[in-house]
Amino acid sequence: MASEHGERYSVDVPLRWSDMDAYGHVNNVQFLRLLEDARVIGFQEWFGQERSMLDxxxxxxxxxxxxxxxLEFRHAPIAVDMWATRISGASFDLAYEVRxxxxxxDTLYARAETTLVLYSFVDGTPRRLSEVERATLKSHEGAPVPFRWRRR
Amino acid sequence: MASEHGERYSVDVPLRWSDMDAYGHVNNVQFLRLLEDARVIGFQEWFGQERSMLDxxxxxxxxxxxxxxxLEFRHAPIAVDMWATRISGASFDLAYEVRxxxxxxDTLYARAETTLVLYSFVDGTPRRLSEVERATLKSHEGAPVPFRWRRR
Amino acid sequence: MASEHGERYSVDVPLRWSDMDAYGHVNNVQFLRLLEDARVIGFQEWFGQERSMLDxxxxxxxxxxxxxxxLEFRHAPIAVDMWATRISGASFDLAYEVRxxxxxxDTLYARAETTLVLYSFVDGTPRRLSEVERATLKSHEGAPVPFRWRRR
Amino acid sequence: MASEHGERYSVDVPLRWSDMDAYGHVNNVQFLRLLEDARVIGFQEWFGQERSMLDxxxxxxxxxxxxxxxLEFRHAPIAVDMWATRISGASFDLAYEVRxxxxxxDTLYARAETTLVLYSFVDGTPRRLSEVERATLKSHEGAPVPFRWRRR
Structure with missing residues (x-):
């Protein structure tokens, strides 16, 4: 869908009733779980099923x-926008908005960013982005996350 | 125990076998769960049982x-060092090292920082730190977290 | 869909990658979490959104x-069949097949049964099934769960 | 400690604040997680660290x-009594009381029983109890679990 960052990729992530804590809201740690879900779903679409970046x-x-x-539990999935904010030889940053x-x-619940380092589980060593992976990430590149609380 | 940041407060946090994910390591999201545990344990000691900051x-x-x-599962608890890195009128930053x-x-597994905003669940409004709370946090104040990956 | 138990009600329940444990399979405890998910989804459809049995x-x-x-993680949801196996004045049994x-x-992963007791959170006391609730459960009644391991 | 079942084995299992759900009680599914914790702790003591039954x-x-x-969250661990209720060639039943x-x-929160099947992860096949394992289980054998809700 169109946005200030251009064509943003968005994933629907289902909530679970158990994501709520004793305060009756989706627990702050569970937000990271939702982002994990978004990556698993999104990376399959970005990088393909056969040769998943996660595998x-x-x-x-x-x-x-x-x-x-x-955020309270609801039956409808939550939307997680995902885009790349930094792409280097052997790592990249992934930005998200949970909304x-x-x-x-039109409520925005959270902004986040994850730094991911490429790794070869087969070799047990770090590895570099392939040309295809880099091109895929480039096609999903976007603006920096406008964090409000980060201290300079 | 003594350290470069002075007398650091440290909490023993038990792991659960289920903290491991399919890669056989404590899952990155579960680290945040361990920090929640550390806060629950630590705040009871810092602020007292009767009038817990969390309640x-x-x-x-x-x-x-x-x-x-x-980090792999082990039967012995992990140590979480906790100290305050910023104390303002209605919020503070809490730093951690998981080791x-x-x-x-002497392995250091993670460094983290949480921004906490004071809130009155009774009134449903933000609130300010009491003098006692401020003094308690001051007694646990320490150096900034030396994050390596944070972009400037 | 049709089955030996008549017209069975079935819910699609999404898995999460984190449902897997260090053995690389959906953890046995997480199956109960999937059943909770199935109840939350199913009861909304059986009993209506406004006056949810869960609320x-x-x-x-x-x-x-x-x-x-x-069961290994997969992107497609798992199917959970749900039917009532016992309906009394103030409680009922809910059967499930995870497949x-x-x-x-056509793999069947688990069979389960939950005993649910009606409760009024407002009054803080047990309560009886309403006529509408009883009729709804009757319309989803089915055969006993063919447990293999239960000792007599 | 002494009990009607003879000398019962008991494990202290720490709770986590996140074990509570939106109702403010330890979630029913999390009880199974506590039992998993009890097994991990208990089996290490019963069967030894080097050659853990779980591994x-x-x-x-x-x-x-x-x-x-x-059960509400509390800082003190909960006690889980554990004993064997059935020992056969290639499987056994483990009973628990959470109290x-x-x-x-002196509150009793839950009674439970788990059927465990021996397996060789190395060979990928079921296996039989060794003499040492059988003797260990025998030394922890106890009375059947007095389930109240199980239908006959």
């Missing part, structure tokens, strides 16, 4: 997340 | 975490 | 589950 | 659990 191997080196609004699907509302 | 209310506004070494207990080894 | 209140009094085949969707295969 | 391989074939009282530690109270 090949990619390690999470870093997460940063800001919570903007409380209502367009048909449901 | 009173505190909201997670932000997490940042870097993964430094893979081997001194008797076990 | 009104229902307590889990008992679970019994048998594992028949290992491949018809289009995917 | 060797054991598969969960069945769970049955009854919930007797609501307050003696120093805290």
């Amino acid at each position: 090949q191997g990619v390690l999470v080196a870093r997460h940063e997340i800001e919570y903007l609004a409380p 209502d699907p367009a048909a449901v509302g | 009173q209310g505190v909201l997670v506004a932000r997490h940042e975490i870097e993964y430094l070494a893979p 081997d207990p001194a008797a076990v080894g | 009104q209140g229902v307590l889990v009094a008992r679970h019994e589950i048998e594992y028949l085949a290992p 491949d969707p018809a289009a995917v295969g | 060797q391989g054991v598969l969960v074939a069945r769970h049955e659990i009854e919930y007797l009282a609501p 307050d530690p003696a120093a805290v109270g």
Whole structure:
């Protein structure tokens, strides 16, 4: 769908009732679980089923997340926009926005960014992005995440 | 225990076998769960059982975490060092290092920081740190987290 | 869909990659989580959104589950068949089969049964099934679960 | 500690704040997670660290659990009594009671039983109990679980 960052890729991620904690909201840690779900779904579409980047191997080196609004369980999936914000030889940053699907509302619940390091599980060593992987990420590149709380 | 940041507060956090994912390591999202555990244990000791900061209310506004070494399940608890890195009127930053207990080894598994915003669940509004809470946090204040991956 | 138990009700329940444990299979405890998901989805359809049985209140009094085949993470949802096996004044038993969707295969992964006790969260007391609730459950009544391991 | 079943083996299992669900009680599914924790801790003590039954391989074939009282998060661990109720050539049943530690109270929260099937992960086949394993289980044998809800 169109946005200020251009054509954004978006994944529908189903919630579970158990994502809520004793406060009755989706727990802050579970947001990271939803982002994991979004990556698993999104990377299959970006990189293909046969040679999944997740199977090949990619390690999470870093997460940063800001919570903007409380989210309660609902039956409809949540939308997670995903785009690349940095692409280097052997790692890249993936940005996300967790928000209502367009048909449901316009609340933005969280912004986040994950640094992923390429890894070969077969060889047990870091590896470099292939040309195809780099081109795929380039086609999903977007603006930096406008974090509000990060200290400079 | 003594460290470059002065007298650091440290919590023993038990792992669960289920913290491991299909890769056989403690899952990156579960690290945030371990930090939640550390806060629950630590805040009871810092702020007292009767009037727990967590019950009173505190909201997670932000997490940042870097993964430094893979962690496998073990029966012994992991050590989580906790200290305050920023104390303002109505929020504060809490830093953590997840590491081997001194008797076990010296591996550092993760560094993280959480921004917590004070909240009154009774009134449903943000609130300010009390003098006692501020003094408690001051007594646990320490150096900034030396994040390696954060972009400037 | 038609079956030996008559017209069975079936829910599609999405898996999460994190449902797998260190053995690389969906963890046995997570199967109960999938059944919780199935109840949340199914009860909304059976009892209606406005006056959900789960909100009104229902307590889990008992679970019994048998594992028949290992389940690995897949992108497609799993099918959970759900039917009532006992309906009394203030409680009922809900049976489940966790299986491949018809289009995917014919593996049966687990059979289970949950005893649910009606409860009024407003009054803090047990309550009786309403006529409408009883009629709804009757329309989903089916054969007993053919447990293989239960000792007599 | 002494009991009607003779000398019962008991494990202290720490709770996590996140074990609570939106109702503010330890979620029924998380009880199974606590039992998994109890097995991991208990089997290490029963069968030894070097050649853990869990690593060797054991598969969960069945769970049955009854919930007797609501459990809220507390900082002190919960006590899980564990004993064998059936020992055959290639499988056994493990019974549990989840209760307050003696120093805290005398509430019984849940009774449960798990059927475990021996498995050799190396060979990928079922296997039989060794003499040492059988003797260990025999030394922890006890009375059947007095389930109240199980239908005859």
